[in-house]
Amino acid sequence: MKTLMKPLALMMTLTTLAAADETFGAQPAAGKKALVVYFSHSGNTRVVAEQIARAAGADILEIVPEKSYPTAYNAVVDQAKKEIEAGYRPAIATPIPDLASYDTVFVGSPCWWYTIAPPVATFLEGCDLRGKTVAPFMTHEGSRMGHSVDDIRKLCPASTVTEGLPVRGGSVAGAAPEVEKWLTKIGLK
Numbered sequence: 001m002k003t004l005m006k007p008l009a010l011m012m013t014l015t016t017l018a019a020a021d022e023t024f025g026a027q028p029a030a031g032k033k034a035l036v037v038y039f040s041h042s043g044n045t046r047v048v049a050e051q052i053a054r055a056a057g058a059d060i061l062e063i064v065p066e067k068s069y070p071t072a073y074n075a076v077v078d079q080a081k082k083e084i085e086a087g088y089r090p091a092i093a094t095p096i097p098d099l100a101s102y103d104t105v106f107v108g109s110p111c112w113w114y115t116i117a118p119p120v121a122t123f124l125e126g127c128d129l130r131g132k133t134v135a136p137f138m139t140h141e142g143s144r145m146g147h148s149v150d151d152i153r154k155l156c157p158a159s160t161v162t163e164g165l166p167v168r169g170g171s172v173a174g175a176a177p178e179v180e181k182w183l184t185k186i187g188l189k
Helices: 044-056 073-086 118-126 148-155 169-174 176-185
Strands: 034-038 059-062 104-110 133-140 165-168
Touching: 034 044, 034 118, 044 059, 044 104, 044 133, 044 165, 044 169, 044 176, 073 118, 104 118, 118 148, 133 148, 133 169, 165 169, 165 176
Parallel strands: 034 059, 034 104, 104 133, 133 165
Antiparallel strands: none
């Protein structure tokens, strides 16, 4: 698999992975177009996002906050807790694309305090997903999806939100079969 651009360049470019590598055989259903949008702090969510994009023949976009989160575990955990408890929505550097041509938007995040990371909430509040299918996926270390699906439904009340895909962070490298099963189960493959 080809390495994706660095986040700074990626935030300005909407990349079609299916066109970037001949091994990406999946194509969206006729007339359907999908986008994978994700935030990744440690890289785990990025790995799953890339697997979904390949399997679904989807475009991919990384959500990049304007101010980076700390890399030290305790510092990011403390900051995330404060932001989530306060309902804080950090500014994001990623421009919100025109989503009119997409039928399905996959939304990925690490599971922070049983929900989506604040940059993902910022993105969801800033775009129009009415009438679209929203398929959430989370990376975690034991909390699975937490209450993120319900939280996404609140942020996207006019969307159809599917069952989510939880992937343990330590097993993302081998999650492609799990991704395929999930896509089939929710009717997107």
